[in-house]
Amino acid sequence: MNTLRTVFLMTLLTLVLVGAGGALGGRGGALIALIMAGVMNLGSYWFSDKIVIKMYRGREVTEGALYDVVRELCLRGGLPMPKVYILPQPTPNAFATGRNPKHAAVAATEGILQILSREELMGVMAHEMSHVGNRDILIGSIAATIAGAISYMAHMAQWAMIFGGRDDEDSNPIAMIAMMILAPIAAMLVQMAISRSREYEADKGGAKLCGNPFYLASALRKLEAANSRSPMPKVNEATAHMFIVNPLRGKGGLKSLFSTHPPVEERVRRLESMTIG
Numbered sequence: 001m002n003t004l005r006t007v008f009l010m011t012l013l014t015l016v017l018v019g020a021g022g023a024l025g026g027r028g029g030a031l032i033a034l035i036m037a038g039v040m041n042l043g044s045y046w047f048s049d050k051i052v053i054k055m056y057r058g059r060e061v062t063e064g065a066l067y068d069v070v071r072e073l074c075l076r077g078g079l080p081m082p083k084v085y086i087l088p089q090p091t092p093n094a095f096a097t098g099r100n101p102k103h104a105a106v107a108a109t110e111g112i113l114q115i116l117s118r119e120e121l122m123g124v125m126a127h128e129m130s131h132v133g134n135r136d137i138l139i140g141s142i143a144a145t146i147a148g149a150i151s152y153m154a155h156m157a158q159w160a161m162i163f164g165g166r167d168d169e170d171s172n173p174i175a176m177i178a179m180m181i182l183a184p185i186a187a188m189l190v191q192m193a194i195s196r197s198r199e200y201e202a203d204k205g206g207a208k209l210c211g212n213p214f215y216l217a218s219a220l221r222k223l224e225a226a227n228s229r230s231p232m233p234k235v236n237e238a239t240a241h242m243f244i245v246n247p248l249r250g251k252g253g254l255k256s257l258f259s260t261h262p263p264v265e266e267r268v269r270r271l272e273s274m275t276i277g
Helices: 002-046 048-055 065-077 110-115 118-133 136-162 173-210 213-229 237-242 253-257 264-272
Strands: 059-061 083-087 094-098 104-109
Touching: 002 136, 002 173, 048 094, 048 104, 048 237, 065 083, 065 118, 065 173, 083 110, 094 118, 094 136, 094 237, 104 110, 104 118, 110 118, 110 213, 118 136, 118 173, 118 213, 136 173, 173 213, 173 264, 213 264
Parallel strands: 083 104
Antiparallel strands: 059 083, 094 104
């Protein structure tokens, strides 16, 4: 179901790109915007394991509780062993990155090792390994490229109107302005929905990999409570979607539409209703 939802959302995002391209930049403008966004996101995608780990001052480990859990999960799931990092952060959280399973990295904060049991840690890392196996970094990069292209086109159309460009007889200034405002918002909403869909899928895959959905459900409760009490400091908003629970605050209402993570309560409910044969 989540895979079909992702396909639907990616198709919707592409349709927004095509529609915005025709209205704002024409075929040429849409192509230029797509290339610009692609170049920026390709670098982030290709070097994501190095960029993000360095950003959070990760320290690679080759032994210890975290490494042992990841190794056990890889053996169990027949997955390549990723590089394992510990982040010097007291707030408990974790993420996975890397362009593919053979060039992947998983990271957990020092805080997560202090509050989770081994079973809960296994649930968390199984979730992250599921992201790796599902190539969610690639899916997120494609979604970010399309959404970025739409934003570029909106900016280009804005400057074109300021300097007198695109004065076609058939163009409607009010419709243009509406498209400049609404297209980027629509693209961002769809991009956030894709991110939430991939989190549900990683929860499901992680529960199957570790063999017990209650491991992850219990861990999510602890992580959400800890991040609510003491949010992670100096979080780069561009990387917030990578963490297993949202390191940025904001719940309910319109904020949930712009959230990269589904509500923890719903994630826990789905996990606890799972049956693994």
